[in-house]
Amino acid sequence: MAFITEETIEKARNIDLLFLAQQLGESLHRSGQSFFTYRNGGENTPSLSINPTKHVWKDFGGTAGGKDAISFYCYRKYNDPYLKGKDFVQAVEEICELCGIPIEYQDGGSRTFDDVVYKPRIEIQKESPKATPGYLHEVYSKWIKQFDLKKPHLFHLKEVRKIGPQVAKIRMYRSYSDDMKERYGITKQLAAKGVKLDGVPGFAVKEGKYGPYWTSVGRAGLLIPFRSINNEIQGFQIMFDEKPANGQKYGWFSSPINPDKGTIQGAEIGNPVLPYHAAVPAQVLLNWILYKGELSDHMETDTVWWGEGALKGDIASNYTKQIHLQVPGVNNWRLLLEPTISLRPKRVIFSFDADAQTKEDTVQTNVLNAIEGAKKELKPHGIELAIALWPVEKGKGIDDLVNNGYKPQIVSI
Template sequence: MFNISDVANLLGIKRLTEGNSFNVVCPFCGDTRGKMNFRIVKDGELANTYHCFKCGAHGNMLTLYADLMGICGVDRYKIAYREIKTALHEGAGCRNSYDSSFTGTMTQIEEEETANLEKRSQIYQRLIEMLSLSETHRRKLMDRGLTSNQIEVFHFRSTPVHGTEGLARRLIKEGYSLAGIPGFYMNQNQNWDIALYRNNQGILCPAYSISGKIEGFQIRLDAPHDDKKYLWLSSTNKKRGAGSKSPVSFVGNPFDKTVRVTEGILKPIVAHALSGYSFLGTPGVNQYKSLEKALAVLKENGLEMVMEYFDMDKFMDIGCYGDYKSSTCGKCQNKERYYGRKICEEKRKKRDQIRAGCCRLYESCDRLKLKCIRKTWDQREDGIWAGNDKGIDDYWWSGLKKKEEQIGYDGMDRTIHHRSNLPSYGTRVA
């Protein structure tokens, strides 16, 4: 029998602590401060789970292996189990699940320091020029409210289905050094490559700095894994790879006196495109340190007010109705017993996580002496989210779409912003 400690060794994940609960360098976002925790045992029972408190990545040891090795499909966990078992059998063998005293040599991955913003942006810009956007992905972006012109302006691209080694080779021939560029690494053939596989195919969404440079990419997955829709383009734990650091993204005028804050990378782009307002997008509601740094820079530019537009999960109905996540509700043993009568603990965790992120934003604004206003929308009379439009981009787009359908808009170009036509919402000073 193997455990998540064995899987970590097999994948070459760098440990920061030891024991039955140990911290590692996050293989998804590259955090080195111990935010990623692996747990073999919890309360005397086998757990074999992981959770990163920076990027939110979580799952069990089979999820970990499948995601990092690019295994997808309905049999991904069976394949992962078989590969792990074979690899460990051919190596040093398996250890007892409770054994935390292993002192064998772990695989050491030679990583690179993440390159500076200027270098990253130059290479990412050139990569964008080499890639295209599929018609399917273009239609998906337009269905979210972006026009064809806006899609080009923000440089969305489809992940390539093959030829990643060739793309890296072209960049090198043009004089670019790929060392320290998140997403690039040296593969088993000792050739530079890009960390794009079957399991992370989707739309490349650029994350922009306040100065307009490309910090990195998030991938909007075509086939979400365990309800996870987004992954960073990262090459953490790969030879000569580098972590993405999960940057905050900015779109708009860096000298505006007001900025709106929401979650993600794609959402703020859509919200900005619909409204013309300036937006900061944070990769996770709890990544408040990088968000506060961005707010401090904007304050130096004259920022006075912050509007919090985090998703309406912050006011979700946390009752058990079997309607949370398919991967969660499908495994819940209490669904029928609690239906309509008890609180869903998973919903409560999600709501409380977003509320904690909101509070950290309010505290950051307080430290920076910035006025902060909380925004709400799509609510019932009792203040609970009505369950229709979770994100502000969804809410604005649903309202604008109705108006555009009435006038026969073709979706090719939207030359003016529709601020005056945006639906109304609630406000509260934080």
């Protein structure tokens, strides 16, 4: 077996992901900086994301992902992003041939492919890494106070979510306007007070008619704070007033670099990881805000619930009177390990949506994988596992269930 030089491997590794995907004949659907296609195994909705600007790819329907072209090609062609030995060498050779990259071997030999001209489409750009948790909380706490809660959002929270105005105020839900002048003005006030916005997701430098300027970005909607177990706001989701073309109901308050939209500097909420949300009863949250301290100073933490969605967790915690740690999607369950272990509970209860318990597709599989993975991680800490079960006709999510007057059955795992 001829050995390929490290220089050639690096060239293959750094091939523009968009160019490679197009050479592979992928069916691509653009959404912002990302291009979506269908993941291995088949599905109805594209959930494999390629972000050529950041040179990353992710299978949102599973666990695969990577930061280079070789791992993407190996996943696509061999269903294994991490080939080794002669299989890895073969994959690199195939990538080079597909993309027109000359191959150089350690013995001095070489191969060229003149029928393909490599044309990178995207210049790789890097966003600022997120600021520290404490600084994010400082900036977000000042920023959120500049907004109020508009009538349409108050109506939705009260009539649909069964959350009254006082509870909504305690939880700091706010309306995010699409008024660009208002956004710019609020951001300018923060900057005038010496607040540095570099590394704070949601704030970005835009290229304007009179030069670059700081502002906040994202679609209009209901701002939902994500809090840590230290009661620090670590980010926001936005429940959109109008669904975007991709049909997503929620999105992050985040500011990835996007030259197409004039964003030349920013920070993404997932760089390096997405936040989780620690949902506690509203009265506990109020006391926690007023009197500070540890969460254990204000409530028992013997039982911790795991679920999906910040609003769902807020509603459910008011009912159970216990802490609910929430992630934006079941595949992100590992985000809950560190805060859970820190709380030292006796039991963790899985409370993902009822349809996740019955759907015979990736949703159910992902929940089962999460349970098995959590067992391995939590058992050594003496933490028992249980799952909350209920018929889907009583409510899709646990928030629907408790608002409809029912309670789940808790079964030990």
